[in-house]
Structures are given as C-alpha cells and as structure tokens.
Amino acid sequence: MGLNEKPLSTLHEKASYDLADFEVPTGREEAWRFTPLARLKGLHNGKAAPSGQVVTQVYTPEGVRAEWVGRDDERIGKAYVPADRVSAQAYNGFEKALVVTVSQEAAPEGAITVEVKGNGGEGAAYGHIVVVVEPMAQATVVVQHEGTAVYADNVEFVVGDGATLKVVSLQDWADDAVHVSHHHAQLAKDATFRSFVVTLGGDLVRLSPSVSYTGPGGDADLSGVYFVDAGQHLEHRLLVDHSQPNCKSNVDYRGALQGEKAHAVWIGDVIIRVAAEGTDTYELNRNLILTDGARADSVPNLEILTGEVAGAGHASTSGRLDDEHIFYLQARGIPFDEARRLVIRGFLGQLIEKIQVEELRERVMNAVEAELAR
C-alpha cells in the first residue's frame, strides 16, 4: 500500500453533543472492554439519577476571572466534543459550568485551584469546566477531587497562541467513589501545555486526557502517576491528535499496583495525520506490579498517516520490583520494607520531580508516601 493510500485514522472517529448518538456500551467495544461497567453505577446507561452531591469551588489569584455560567454559554463545548457515551451524558447533565479566563499576556502569581468535593448521597452528578488561557498568558491550574461521588465531567483547556498552561489534576477520592472524566487540551500556535495527573483514590476512575492542535509549534507534555490498591480500577486513556505540522507531544505515565484485583489500564493513542509533518512524539507507560493478584493492561497505539515525522515512538513495560535493586539496598543494611519503599518512591519520584511548583510536588510526594505506608 503506497503512502497516499493510507487509511484515515480509525481511532476516536466519533464525536457528538447528542447522547442519542452513542449506544449504551456493552463492554465488548474497544473503548469499554477494560472498564467494569457494572461498577459505573449507571453513568453509562442513563440509569443513574442526577441527584448526587458534588460541590465545586474555585480559588483564583489576582488577574484571573472565574464565572459560573448557564448551559447556553457559547464558550462551552468549543474546544471539545464528547467522544463517548459517558462524556455525552455528562455534557447533557451539568447545570452550571465553571469558566476560568486568564487574560492575554497575564501571568497570575500562584495557582488557580479548583476543588471538587463529593458529599456522598444517592445518584450521580455532572460537571463542566472550561479554562481559557488567552494568547501569551501563562497559568497553573490545580484540580483536586475528593470525597464520595458518582461523578462524570468534561474539562476543556483552551491554550491560546504562545500561551502556557500547567495543570495538575489530583484524584484522591474516597474508596467508594466513581469518576469518569475527559480532559481535553486544545493548543493554538506555539502553545505549551503541561499536564500532571495523579490518581490514587476511588473505586473506579476512568480519566481520558486528550490533546489537539489548531496551529503549528504546539508542545504538550502529559505525565501521570497512579497507585492502585486492592480492588481499585484506575484507567487512563490518552489521545494526542497531531493534525498540525511541527508540534510535539510527550506522554509518560507510571503506576504501582498492589493487592488482590488491583487493576490499572493505560491506553496511549497517538495519531499523526497527513498534514502533521515534523511531528515529534513519544509515549511511555511503566507499571510496577508489587503483589500477585494485581493486573496492568497497557496498550500504546501509534497511527502515522504522514511520511515526514521528526520522531515517533512508544514503549510500555510492566514488571516486578527488581531483585537486584532490593539486594543492593539490603546489602547496605537497609531493611526490606524500607528498601522496597525507596525503590518504588524512586520509580514514581522521577516523574513527580517534573512538577515545577514545589508546594504541589511535596503534596503529591506526601500522598504517594501515604499510599506506600498503607
């Protein structure tokens, strides 16, 4: 098959605001085959009553505008169109959306913090957040999730020409929470996007970060750390859609799993479309399986539709702790449990080091420490 006859991408071809365009998943679909649908508590089949209690609060530094707007606000849904059934359900279910705007060339000091807190109760809740970083502006956003909830939401990050947005999203839910979320970043010309995802808590978390480009020169770096305990299902589904020339993307997700039925899923899809010449992309997923009974599914997927890429690669590894690492530390007198902690902390810590805000880095490190101490 010649270069010109390459098929269009078959990944993520469906997108619609209309719930009726998506059939109720059965679990046989490629997009749903890893997710235990029965534990979604009706988010996927319309059976969840919209009576859940989730409170979202936003804290903004000076120079940042935050508004709660109605469903008809024209800024909603501009960067992202729901790509699956639960996303469409969330899109049709929220009452007010949070729109945060960082004005052109602004560089607010300190992070914009969005706290999403589940207060339990029966039924599901839906949310929608839009963050607009206007041209040449730079901002840091922290989204933190906690408490008990059945929650589905969509988050749109609109990064303007030459703008920089750093996002840390922390999923530190209570043990019984269910969270299905899409985080979409749309990068304009020469925009920079840094995403750091930390998923620790929740019965089932399915987070789908995606990136698209509307101009050349965009640069996206997506990192993630997860720690899966017994019984947890933590799923991350990444999609980087290179449709513009000379853009970069780098994905690095690492997780540790321990306990019976601890289940991690990582899907890393990258599409390099015909126009996206000069693309430079790499994606990596590494899993550290600490006990029997834990399982990691890791599926990188690179679809290249152009002949002119600067670099494209992916790697996925899942393995046990290295006996030689443990032996070396133990041979210096360090007891087994501590040696194990040091090695795991090192494995995840290398990524956590990338968080540039010191206070956040420490918080994430402490959260991981707390997981290790359990």
Next chain:
Amino acid sequence: MSTLEIRDLKVAVEDKEILRGVNLTVKAGETHAIMGPNGSGKSTLAYAIAGHPKYTITGGEVLLDGVDLLELSVDERARAGLFLAMQYPVEVPGVSVSNFLRSAVTSVRGEAPKLREFAKDLKSGMDALSIDSAFAQRNLNEGFSGGEKKRHEILQLELLKPKIAVLDETDSGLDVDALRVVSEGINRFRASGETGVLLITHYTRILRYVKPDFVHVFAAGRVVEEGGPELADKLEAEGYEQYTKASA
C-alpha cells in the same frame, strides 16, 4: 576483635555446585587476598556470604563473631558488620546517592546521624576519593562510569565502617589513578587494625597498593593453595594454569 569464619561452605546455583567446601578465617587487622581464574567461584563466595537470593547454601557455616550469618537476612548481615563491595553495582533509578547513603548509615548505626555531621562526613569522604560533590544528588549508580561506581562503593565502605569487608574485584576496570584512589580508601579503612578485609581479585595489580597478609588461590570452587604475599608474586610470574589443570 572481629573474626569471620567460613567453614566447609558449599554453594549451588540452580542445582549446579559452585563452591565445594571453602574454609577460610579472616581476623580483624588481617587482609586476605583470594585469587583465582575466572569461573573459579570467587564471586560466588562473596555473594553467598552477603546472602544474594540466587545462591543456595548446600552446606557449611559462615560465622561473624560466632553469629551464623547464613541464618540472617541480607540487611541483618550488613547490620551485623559485613560489607560487600560489588563488582557491578546496580543502577537504582530515582534514588539519590545522598538519600541512599543516609538510609544506609541510619540502618547500620541504628539511629539517624545528625544532619550536619552526616553532611560533613559525606563531604570529606567524597573529597578523599576525588568524587565530585554533585554526585550526592545523582541517582544511585545511574550513568556512573566503572571507576565512579567503584569509588562510590569504597565511599560506602568508609561511611558504614563494617567489621569485615568483602571486596569483589574492586580493581577491575580501573585506570591507574582510580586504582590508587580506591586503594588509599581501602588502606584508610584497614588502618585502625580493627577491621578485616577479604579482597577478591583476578590480577595482582591491586596487591601492590593494598598489601595482603595472606593469599589464597581459588580453583574449581575451593581453596587449592595458601601462603603469604609471596604467593601473589608466584602467580604473577606463572599464572593460574597449573591450578586449572590440576582441578580439571
């Protein structure tokens, strides 16, 4: 005064017998060189004493001051006063040298060293071995050259102050300058006369810097000849051929 006694030690790897009854006693103040051809079981002896899980003890005892090390876990052996400088120290991603050293020192001493004191000890230890101070922030052994790894092993030796040090081919892969620096570190360690050294080497080169009191020749999993430093000179001149023939 400490004593390491190895009595009739037999060790197998995956059902293959490697050590066939090794007897050796190292007392404080003594330096013993174990020399032998490749594959004679020298490294197996080192790793078996330290407790590497790959090696199965099929017989014998290893006593440190009367305590059977073989009954202890790897970290307990280290805390009992045994140190193994490894031939190929493993790279541990994400664990910094300073973090690792502080954890090791804390474990071996049974209490955390005072931060300022530790920083001072670390600095002078690194200076003595010509290790750049930026090393402390690097990941353990990651991207270290062969010489840097060996110097780092000796730095640990000097910081942890064990009773008995087993040095497994610490001289391999070192240029003359690095060999001198590393040898000086070993000599500082043994200067007190209260520590014992078991120095495993293929070549006699390091023995010109670290003078042994006893030399043991290893072949086919046991000690086949013993003597004083003069035995090393004989090996230098004649090689191992006579021993490999005899054991074949």
